[in-house]
Amino acid sequence: MVTIADVARHAGVAASTVSYVLSGKRTISTDTRERVQRSVRALGYRPNASARALASQRSNVLALVIPLRTGMHVPVMMQFAAAVVTTARRYDHDVLLLTADEGPDGLERVAQSSLVDALVVMDIELDDERVPVLRELPMPSVLIGYPDDADGLTCIDLDFVAAGAHCVDHLADLGHRSLALLGTPSAVYERQTGFAQRTLTGFAEAAERRGVVGVETPCEHTFDAILHTVRQLLDEHPDITGLVVQNEPIIGPLLDVLRRLGRRVPEDMSLVAICADDVAERQVPQLSSVSIPAERIGDQAVESLITKLEGGDVPALTLLPPALTARESSCQAPHRDLTTA
Amino acid sequence: MVTIADVARHAGVAASTVSYVLSGKRTISTDTRERVQRSVRALGYRPNASARALASQRSNVLALVIPLRTGMHVPVMMQFAAAVVTTARRYDHDVLLLTADEGPDGLERVAQSSLVDALVVMDIELDDERVPVLRELPMPSVLIGYPDDADGLTCIDLDFVAAGAHCVDHLADLGHRSLALLGTPSAVYERQTGFAQRTLTGFAEAAERRGVVGVETPCEHTFDAILHTVRQLLDEHPDITGLVVQNEPIIGPLLDVLRRLGRRVPEDMSLVAICADDVAERQVPQLSSVSIPAERIGDQAVESLITKLEGGDVPALTLLPPALTARESSCQAPHRDLTTA
DNA sequence: ATGGGGTGTCGAAGCGCTTCGACTGGGGTA
DNA sequence: TACCCCAGTCGAAGCGCTTCGACACCCCAT
Structure with a gap:
């Protein structure tokens, strides 16, 4: 392993000079600098990370x-x-x-x-x-x-509060009066995860502000859970025409479930997802979405x-x-x- | 920041003794050992990673x-x-x-x-x-x-060769005579990625060995690509009744596509995936699969x-x-x- | 009583780097 | 001409740890 001392010897300078060439923390004459740089390359020198960290108090x-x-x-x-x-x-x-x-x-x-x-x-x-x-x-x-x-x-x-609100606004603008938020698995809410809670808040506030009905439900990842959750949701609130989904893995199966339940997207049911753009674009129909940057x-x-x-x-x-x-x-x-x- | 010297002073021993207590590389009397350990705890000592790495030539x-x-x-x-x-x-x-x-x-x-x-x-x-x-x-x-x-x-x-072969064997055992491998996107093959190539090899060898027809095609991730790929596959090989899929993200949409094309799974078309177990279990119907451990x-x-x-x-x-x-x-x-x- | 072999502990020498203070020499200013 | 200053370089002192060899000391066998 080649050390800074080797480079210094090869270039005919002090080790500290090599260090200063490398860090640029002091002015070094062009001549010396180039000579050192040549030696560095010639020997294939790489500073030892531990030594550097120890001396400089920075591990990078x-x-x-x-x-x-x-x-x-x-x-x-x-x-x-x-x-x-x-x-x-x-x-x-x-x-x-x-x-x-x-x-x-x-x-x-x-x-x-x-x-x-x-x-x-x-x-x-x-x-x-x-x-x-x-x-x-x-x-x-x-x-x-x-x-x-x-x-x-x-x-x-x-800003998940705004994200939740955007979804509601978008749907309300399109004339939807009854919306649901299909959220993350309940474990995520129970853990008091910020993004889930805040989306919920934004959703609820915006629904209130826009004077539309907004119900919320968590949703697990298995197909059966999705089917059950959506069925129950639509049973209890048959007038829902807009769905906000914040639960990326269920998106595919959800589209399935809606089809099974005889709801066409978007004719009978509008959908807005909070998910990565590529996921939204991969679906059929492509999903309106708030992307996660x-x-x-x-x-x-x-x-x-x-x-x-x-x-x-x-x-x-x-x-x-x-x-x-x-x-x-x-x-x-x-x-x-x-x-x- | 508390150092090994602080601990040594606190315990009334040499720094090297503290080091040996911590590493166990030399025998230390019970008495000394416990005294040192108490000091370590009392001072909340944590060895400095860089110093340790520099001295021991191991960064861990x-x-x-x-x-x-x-x-x-x-x-x-x-x-x-x-x-x-x-x-x-x-x-x-x-x-x-x-x-x-x-x-x-x-x-x-x-x-x-x-x-x-x-x-x-x-x-x-x-x-x-x-x-x-x-x-x-x-x-x-x-x-x-x-x-x-x-x-x-x-x-x-x-062992992806064996994985590809297992899928063929499973389907052949069930009486299927004409199979297809729906693989990863073509970019993955072009990169000469081992797992994709080897699955293909295993698939082809096993098909040969079992005397069944085995065709292979890469498949991109978009819905349209899947639809097109599968449609073309079934047009050219209408007698295919068994599909091996090694392309996790397309699994959901693929089930959709098959449904659209009027093929029921598994009645008209058997499916075996190479994917994580939880993905396989989440589908409807649940997928027979070779899991990736x-x-x-x-x-x-x-x-x-x-x-x-x-x-x-x-x-x-x-x-x-x-x-x-x-x-x-x-x-x-x-x-x-x-x-x- | 004497020697030998453990056992437990210490001190010091690095590990390879950064950085500080000091030194040199050349150029500008008075 | 004398002085100062600055650019450029060097040497040495650590950074906090590990590890080697040395050294007591004690116990047992002689």
Whole structure:
């Protein structure tokens, strides 16, 4: 293994000079700089990460804490992780992957051992036990999602309240008067997951504001559960003509179920999903949807973290505005009466 | 930050003694050991990872290289990654996440800078450009999948040749005489991805061996592509009664397509998928399937790597035997003639 | 009583890098 | 001409840990 001393000897300079050439932290004459760079290339020198971290107190590694629990939508998380890694690399950082089931201790472990310089934590619950730990940790962190008490934290998320509301507005604009939100599995709500709760809030508030009926129900992933949930929903509320779905894996089977129950989409039943664009576009009919900008969130998270590492300031809460794309699955409500109030 | 010197002072011993207590590499009297342990707890001491890595030449970090490309099935990879992280933690290691698009250079970077002790590389192509790099690297690695020339490497994979064959055997046993393999998107084949190629081989060999007709076609992910592919397939081979599917995201839409084309599953068309069990079970009808044991592969990969790190020997190639679970989507072929030969 | 072999502990020497202070020499200013 | 300043470079001191060899000390066999 070639060390900085080897490079220094080869270039006929001191080791510290090599270091300064590499880091650019002091001015070095063009002549010397080029000579050193040639030696670096000639010897194939790579600085030893541990030595560098030890001396500089910076590991150039970010922790990414990913949930691996039931009901989480996997492809979105993967997109997200990919964005984090890619963006981190742009800033010359690497990413250490942690699973959420290490819990708060896992965060303390990697932080206090200086394995990482900063943390990105996904899937934050409204009352998340990791939050107090993050507050005390001697390094910056960014949360994806945000807890009830976000004091002193940096949080980034899609504005799910607005997302829920957008869906309602879209359907209400099309004349639908009775809507349902088909949500995530109940376990996700029970865990007090922020995005699920907030969509629900946005949905309910918007329904109220628009003076339309809005009912909500969780939905598990199995086909039978979907069938049962939808059947019961339509039995109890036969006048529902608009469905908002926040549950990516059930989308395919749901379309099936509706067909089975004799509801055509969109003629009898309009559908708006909250999901990744490619999923919406893959369906038949293509779904109107509010997309989840996983990539942008991941980018943003890393950029905020880097800014904080460099001592900069970032907003405490960044809420990305949701965008609804109307596709084939939503249309004018079948008219039964034409009163508008 | 509390250091080993603080602990040593607190316990009234030398720093080296603390180190030996922590590592267990020398015998320490019970008395001293307990005193040190108390001090460690009292001060909340955590060894500094960089210092440890620098001194011991071991970072206790494994690299995991994940593909983020088109046509890869995401949930399986996620399961896989989760298994790797979980198992690595069991052996007191962490996992650094790399994306495949850093290419061979990424591997060299993390290896030569001693950021990691070993590597797990997924999604190996038959002629993978990373393979020669891995051979030269001064640290162990495990490949998921295996290239044509696997000399000097450690590879783990599901036996996809056997998987393809199992599917054929299952259908042939049920009396089907004309089968098709609906594969991954063509990009995956063009990349010479091992698992896709090998399934194809197994499928073709088994069809030959059983004396049944076996045709193969790639299939893209969009609904239209699926519809078109299947329609064309059935036009050209109207006597096909058995379908093998190795393309997880199309499974839902495919069932739709078959329904549209007037083929009932399994009465008119038997289906066997190569996919995760939960996906198979979620469909209606539930699919007969060969499952992809992502978790076992992940475990196995890490365990092999740890063994190698400790100087142990591991088999060059571990092929996990595939298991076919018969569910509702496959049944006796509709009889048109009863000759068996 | 003496020697030998464990057992338990210590001190010091690195691991490979960054960074600080100090030094040199050349150019500009007074 | 004397002075100062700055650009460019060097040497040395760590960063916090592991590990090697050395050293007591005690117990047992002689």
